[in-house]
Amino acid sequence: MSAAINIIDKVPFFGGMFRVESNELNPVNAWPSLIAMTSFIWFAIAAILGISMPAIQFLDLGSNWYYQNITLHGAAMAFPFAFQLMAAMSLHRAGACLGKRADDIFVSLFYIFMNVGALLLTVAVLLGFHVTYTVMFPLPVVGVMTGQWSMFTLVLGFTGIALVLTSMIFIYPIKILRMSFFERTDSTLQVAERSMKDPGMIGMVMGVLVLLVAGTPLMLVAGSLLLHLYGIFPAAWIGWAANPIVFEFVFYIFAHNLMEAMAIMIIGAVYSTLPLCTADGSRKLYSDKIAILALWILLITSVTSFFHHFFTMYPALPSTFAYHGNIMSFATGIGGALTIFTILATIWKHGIIPTPALFLILGGFVMYILDGVSAIIISNVAWNFKLHGTMWAGGHAMVVLIAISALWMGVLYYHYPLMTNRTIDDSTARSCIKYFFISYIGLFYTFLAAGAAGMPRRNGAWESDWYIFGVFMLIFGVMLLYAFVLYFLSLRRSKALDY
């Protein structure tokens, strides 16, 4: 029996959601199930921390707690939850569509690096390493020099981050590329055959290439700094990497494109799943060519739109780069517009079967587009100077992760019978989708309105004028947590497939 199945069986509550039968499809099902289960454990921790943040402000429990929780919440949501869930589902999809094993050394290394790294970072943060998930270099070093946290926590935290980044930038992309182009096909694992010409598979490959290309410079810089912290590289060797401008730029080239890669990959997953739910049984998109064109536009325009993170550095960031970032950010909207057209034209042309899986995917897609509009608005140079650093920016980062997660959770609903030989509880799933969407809309507009009103993000001492936004964040945050509980229950209450 697979080690992954053993682990799943031993985990209380979450294990019951992902119990996998031992059969010939284990090489495709077992590890993706374990990875997905683990991502939801991280979510549960992250969600409680998220809800605690407004509560800490209302109860005046201290800014240090707030900064600890915001660091853990952001890091857990972005990496071991959202990214890990995406990895689980894409490994399962690649395995079942291409007939490739998803249980080799690359998969287990990804799992170990991601989760051990996230655990080390968690310990460092609990010991005082409060840097937020965007690191804000050179703050980690300045924090040691000014006595905010110790050198030990810095080394521990950076080691954790390095492990997480290695899993995301190297191990996972290399595994997906191997599955897509190199590994031997095993026809007994190929449950739903797809070729590499399929828009869904193209989106997946584009996504991992973005991670590999945009992430490698960050790994070189962060790796050099880490080797210096270990005492292996002398200071003279890493002066270039310790320059804050170098670090900030390579960090945002990766961080920005990480979100874009996840978006491209999930759009690929929508292109794969939507045709399977057409009412007329045609199993076709409106146009594969337009779908692929949209992916290419998203890929090309998103890469250099990262400049929008630095508009407000003017004139240190030359205005030509600012205008380029502005244009490219809006150009991603053209790719988005073509995607919207492809999806709506497919629905209009073929009709759809209103399953919970499809509705969570479509709901996630709506959330993703709404968030995309907020992203391009803040990427206009004129508005960016009035919104950067406010809750608008914080809200955008948060809701894009919620949207992407909702999409993958919908894909998981679709894959669930294959993974576990069980079918989800339909009525609980439908309730989950309602609460999910309402809480998303509530959180989204609360954060954006708070940003428009000038409320700063990542601020440990809210002023009284901002409390009203905090109340709504708490209400909708609790509602979102309830939606997730319903999601878990819809899996826990699943029934064996009746053949």
Added chain:
Amino acid sequence: MIEFLYTNAWGAFIVLLMFQIPFLIVFFHIVNKKAFTDSAPSKTKPEKYSAYRYGWTVLVLVAFVVVNGASIKYMPTVVEANAATDKNVKDVEVTAVSWAFQFSENEFNVGETVRFKAKSTDTVHSFALHHPDGHLLFTMMLIPGAGSESALVHTFTEPGEYTVRCLEYCGIAHHAMKNTFTVN
């Protein structure tokens, strides 16, 4: 109206809704109709899809060009570039250090145009100027070693107490990094 849209963050919120509301109406109409009312294959002719596709793409392109084109005049980078040779602009040096701002001057008059030139000496900070009613007038990101200071001009049109805050997380007392100054 256009000036409000681009000079106030609530203007961004209004434009956001102008994009989102039509999308939501169309999306939910199509999904509702084809999932619950009439899920049969559509009888729409293929050439109509092409017409809609081109129309939709052109509509989005035009909307994006108009929204960005109209914003050029209000971009702080453009305003600052236009004021580069204006001798009536008062230069104010600002130094940000964890967790305080140091100003070369901190009292101004209504009608005065001020160029804030800000830099950080330790970690990443920002210089964010908030109107007395709370909304953000502008923010500048300050990265140590950036090569040159961040600089923007602002003309004060209303008297009151303005607040400067750091909006880039800079450590455990980040929230305390704020200052006020008066415009008479």
